[in-house]
Amino acid sequence: MVGYKVGIILSHPIQYYSPWFRYLSKQLDIEVFYAHNQSSIDNASSGFKTEFQWDIDLFDGYKYRWLNNIARKPGINSFFGCDTPEIDEIIKRSKFDAFLVCGWNYKAYIQAIIASKKNNVPVIIRGDSNLISGRSHIINIARFIPYRILLPLIDAYLYVGKLNKEYLLYYGVDQKKIFFSPHFIDNELFTRSAQEAIDSGRAADLRGELGISNDSFVFLFAGKLLERKRPQDFIMAFMELINKRDDNKIHAIIAGDGPLRRELELLSKRHSSCIHFLGFCNQSKMPAIYKSSNILVLPSIFGETWGLVVNEAFACGIPAIVSDRCGCAPDLIDEGVTGFTFKAGDRDSLCEIMSLARDCYHARNFVEPLGAKLKNYSLEKASIGFLEALGATHNKG
Incomplete structure (x- = not known):
């Protein structure tokens, strides 16, 4: 060539x-x-x-x-x-x-x-x-x-x-x-940067700054706060999860900004101690954010022809919960192995999947399947x- x-x-x-x-x-x-x-x-x-x-x-x-x-x-x-x-x-x-x-x-x-x-x-x-x-x-x-x-x-x-x-x-x-x-x-760059975030303590420091204990479970939304990405579904499913489980060891991080931010902050006001808005986060900051989390949630309902944040999360060793309207779902999500899927717009289904992820996370080895998936x-x-x-x-x- x-x-x-x-x-x-x-x-x-x-x-x-x-x-x-x-x-x-x-x-x-x-x-x-x-x-x-x-x-x-x-x-x-x-x-x-x-x-x-x-x-x-x-x-x-x-x-x-x-x-x-x-x-x-x-x-x-x-x-x-x-x-x-x-x-x-x-x-x-x-x-x-x-x-x-x-x-x-x-x-x-x-x-x-x-x-x-x-x-x-x-x-x-x-x-x-x-x-x-x-x-x-x-x-x-x-x-x-x-x-x-x-x-x-x-x-x-x-x-x-x-x-x-x-x-x-x-x-x-x-x-x-x-x-x-x-x-x-760039799988290699994200994997290396994620390890550096662990070794340097930046991932742990972020948890500390947000008041998240080491033994807490963290759900992450990463992206623009737009209607089509349905961050409100993420927040409402998370709040439903809190109410159902009475669990003070779960947190939600929202890494991103957009026109819905003020509305979302008001929506989550009652749970402000466990729902954390980081605002816009530039590329170099993302590996530490992924490593401070346990699982990514991508609840988009339309316009998500792929969802490269899922690739990023995988490269950092983090599985994902993805709606069935995200283009990456058939390729990247092996159910229960690299993550989970749910019907877009169905908050009850999302809440159930989030609860399942919380329960089974430590019993499963996600890291090796994620790395194997990204080879292709x-x-x-x-x-x-x-x-x-x-x-x-x-x-x-």
Whole structure:
């Protein structure tokens, strides 16, 4: 594969993609094109509420370029927020062997696809859409005919998990064009950072600061405080658990910020001694937060095409309780082994699963199965799939 020249377009710098670009740049001549330069204010408006920049290096180790975004309202919250017509001329003159497009949910992505097809550059698409994460059945039906016509025209697809593969097959993509390139995080970095959080005492210190004893059991919600992520279901199921068990050794940590925060704080006011709001937590802080917890809860009801916080938790040795509307559930959750699933929106079911997790946690060895699971959801596996797709679009390799 050495010698391939590959262009990649991504809406904006994403902390999960940067390690992959660094890894690929050691094997290929890649150049990444970013459609939008996300400011601290943009980050706040995308659901985080807090203005911030990621505290890890997103740009070291690979070639990248900022495109000129001419959108009337630049941003990543709408299809028209990324509009970069100059990609046409770039693809025309750059003689790429292939072009990787990370979805089709922005105008800039469609512009890159059209430019590549026009210049006979093979197009590889890596998205994570599925049929269950929130689109209504009517919308899926309405898209059926146009998608069945358009999607098979792409040269190759990378699927990130089982539901994403089902989506592509549903819309008529040839099985031979589909390659497994799973959703992943930098497993090694998170595992190492989690161990450092234990060794340095940072995880224990966090518990101490929150008034959580060493023998207490901690449920963690990590993410934006948005309606679709249903943090209120997490809190209400947790409060129901307290009432049922009369257990003063259970706590809930909410690591994240968003428009629902004030409402959630009021909701949990009666149990403020055991429900702890940390606000927005940057990437480098998360391993210590995972290690101060016992299990992650991801109760999203729509729009959760995957849920990479589950990968993060696994890399830190923490199992997860995941709703059945999260894209990662069929791939990552082996019931009772790596975690548990429940019906999205069913707080009673979530409460029961949380109680079960509390009871069986110390009797089960979650760490080894979590590590084994992540071997198939790694940077290396994602790269293998991409290289296979790249080879399939050419006679060489």
